[in-house]
Amino acid sequence: MRLPRVVATGFTTAFLGDERTLREFVVGDLVVREMQERGEDAVLYLFNDSLDPLNARQLRVGVNKDPELIRRFQPFCGRPICEVPDPYGCHESYSDHHKHGLVERLDGLGIHPIVVDMQRVYAQGHYAPFVSATFAHYDEIKQGIATECENYTLRNLFRIRCPQCLRIDSTEITGTADDTVAYRCEACGLANRESVGGLRGKLSWKLDCAARWNLYHIDTEVFSKAHLADKGTLNVSSLVSKFFGNHMPSIVRYGDLRIEPRLSGRLLEILPPAMLRRLLSERLHSDLDLTTDSIAHFANTFEVRPGMSYSAYVRSELPRAALQAAVAPGLARADAPSPSSALSDAVLVTHGNRFSEFFYQRRHELRWPDARTLAEADFTTARVARDVIDCALTLRHETIAGRSDIKSRLKSYLADTPAAPAVYPFLRKVFRQSHGASITTLLSVLPTEYLAAILLILSCLTGTIRAQGGADDETIDEQGKAA
Incomplete structure (x- = not known):
C-alpha cells in the first residue's frame, strides 16, 4: 500500500495573527494540490507547537491588547500554551482557542490540514525514542552543531518543564549522566536531577523538527528563508536527523511577507479566498511587500x-x-x-x-428611506414616484417580461410622464442609492417585497392606498407582507 506524500507546516498557536502567518499554509496547500494534479496522494499536516511557552508579546497580541486580560494572564507567561486557560472561556486552553481560530480561517481559504497537536504527541510517548536518543548523544549533538554552525551554540537540547513553577522557558540543563539529567530553574530556583523517562517538556525547536521528519516520514517541508540561513532550522535539523533515523524531506522555500499596518x-x-491564495503564492521565492x-x-x-x-x-x-x-x-x-x-x-x-x-468608502445594500426625505417630499413628485413603483411591480408580475423589457417599458412610461424628471433624484433619495445602478435598473432588480413596502409608504404619504378586490390585489398582498 502506497502511503500519501506528507507536506508539513507548523505554527505556535499563541495568537491568531494576520495575513503574515498565512503564507506558509497557502504555499503548503499549493504544493499538495500540485502533487494531486500529478495523480499523487498527498496530505497537508499542520504541526501545532502547543508545548511552546507563552511570552508577553504573544499574550498582548493573543488577547487583542486587552489590559485586564494582560494583567490576569501575565503570571502564565513562561508556561506551555497548552496549560494556559482560555482567556475567553470557550475552549480547553489558550492554545486550543487560537488553534480553532486558525483552522476556521484556513477553512475559509479552502485549506484543510490535518492538525497534529504536539502536546498530545509527547504525552502519548511518540517522541520518547527521540528524547532518549538526544540524551544518549547529548554532548556529541552539541559538539556537532557547534562545529557545523560556527559561533552558534544550542544551550539546551531539551526544554524541561519545571515541576515546581511549571515554566518551560527558564530551566537550564547543568549535566547529563547515567540516564539522568540535572537541571536548575532560573525562575524559582529549583535544582533537581531526574531520569530521562521522568522529564516533562519538549525537544528544542530544531531537534523537534528533525524528530517529526523521522516520526511522520515528512516528504516536503515548507520553510521561510529564515529557516534556511547558515544557523537556521534546516542546517541544524539535518545534522540532528542523523541521530534520529536520517530522514530528510525536500524543502519548498517561500519569501517573507511584510504588510502595511x-x-x-x-x-x-x-479579497475573495481565491484572490488571497493567488496573492500569497505568486512569486513564491520573493519577499512580498x-x-x-x-x-x-x-x-x-x-x-x-x-x-x-x-x-x-x-x-x-x-x-x-x-x-x-x-x-x-x-x-x-x-x-x-x-x-x-x-x-x-x-x-x-x-x-x-x-x-x-x-x-x-461605499457599500451597496438595501436601505430604507429616512424620515426627513419623506417629510420634505413634494406631494406631486411623491405621487408620481408611487405610480412609477406601481408600474414596475405590475411589469415584474408579468412573468413573460424579461429584465431588459421591463427597463425599456419603464423608460417609455417615464418619458410619457410630465413630472418624471423630478422623480429620478427623489427615488434615489427614497431608495438611498445615491450612486450605482440607474433608476430603471433599480426598479427592475430591487426585491419586489422591498418595492411593495416603499409603495405602501408612498401610498400612505399621498393618501392613495387602494382598496382590495380589484386588479391590485397581488400588490396589496405584497404590501401587507412587507408591512
Whole structure:
C-alpha cells in the first residue's frame, strides 16, 4: 500500500495573527494540490507547537491588547500554551482557542490540514525514542552543531518543564549522566536531577523538527528563508536527523511577507479566498511587500470574470449584484468556498462590498428611506414616484417580461410622464442609492417585497392606498407582507 506524500507546516498557536502567518499554509496547500494534479496522494499536516511557552508579546497580541486580560494572564507567561486557560472561556486552553481560530480561517481559504497537536504527541510517548536518543548523544549533538554552525551554540537540547513553577522557558540543563539529567530553574530556583523517562517538556525547536521528519516520514517541508540561513532550522535539523533515523524531506522555500499596518487583518475580508491564495503564492521565492497601492494594482489585474478585473467588478457590477443578492439573502453568504464556487456571485458580493468600503468608502445594500426625505417630499413628485413603483411591480408580475423589457417599458412610461424628471433624484433619495445602478435598473432588480413596502409608504404619504378586490390585489398582498 502506497502511503500519501506528507507536506508539513507548523505554527505556535499563541495568537491568531494576520495575513503574515498565512503564507506558509497557502504555499503548503499549493504544493499538495500540485502533487494531486500529478495523480499523487498527498496530505497537508499542520504541526501545532502547543508545548511552546507563552511570552508577553504573544499574550498582548493573543488577547487583542486587552489590559485586564494582560494583567490576569501575565503570571502564565513562561508556561506551555497548552496549560494556559482560555482567556475567553470557550475552549480547553489558550492554545486550543487560537488553534480553532486558525483552522476556521484556513477553512475559509479552502485549506484543510490535518492538525497534529504536539502536546498530545509527547504525552502519548511518540517522541520518547527521540528524547532518549538526544540524551544518549547529548554532548556529541552539541559538539556537532557547534562545529557545523560556527559561533552558534544550542544551550539546551531539551526544554524541561519545571515541576515546581511549571515554566518551560527558564530551566537550564547543568549535566547529563547515567540516564539522568540535572537541571536548575532560573525562575524559582529549583535544582533537581531526574531520569530521562521522568522529564516533562519538549525537544528544542530544531531537534523537534528533525524528530517529526523521522516520526511522520515528512516528504516536503515548507520553510521561510529564515529557516534556511547558515544557523537556521534546516542546517541544524539535518545534522540532528542523523541521530534520529536520517530522514530528510525536500524543502519548498517561500519569501517573507511584510504588510502595511492599515491592511493587517483586512485582506481576509476584502479579497475573495481565491484572490488571497493567488496573492500569497505568486512569486513564491520573493519577499512580498503588501501596501494599499500594491493591493489596488493586484485588484486591477486579477480577473474575476472573463475580461473583467476585481476592481472593475466592484465599480460596475457590484451595485446591481448586491441588490439582487438581497432577493435571496442566502446567496450573499460566502461560506467556505469549493473549487466551483471560488468566485461565485455570493463570494464576490460579500468581499466586494468590504473592498468597496475600504477603498471607495461605499457599500451597496438595501436601505430604507429616512424620515426627513419623506417629510420634505413634494406631494406631486411623491405621487408620481408611487405610480412609477406601481408600474414596475405590475411589469415584474408579468412573468413573460424579461429584465431588459421591463427597463425599456419603464423608460417609455417615464418619458410619457410630465413630472418624471423630478422623480429620478427623489427615488434615489427614497431608495438611498445615491450612486450605482440607474433608476430603471433599480426598479427592475430591487426585491419586489422591498418595492411593495416603499409603495405602501408612498401610498400612505399621498393618501392613495387602494382598496382590495380589484386588479391590485397581488400588490396589496405584497404590501401587507412587507408591512
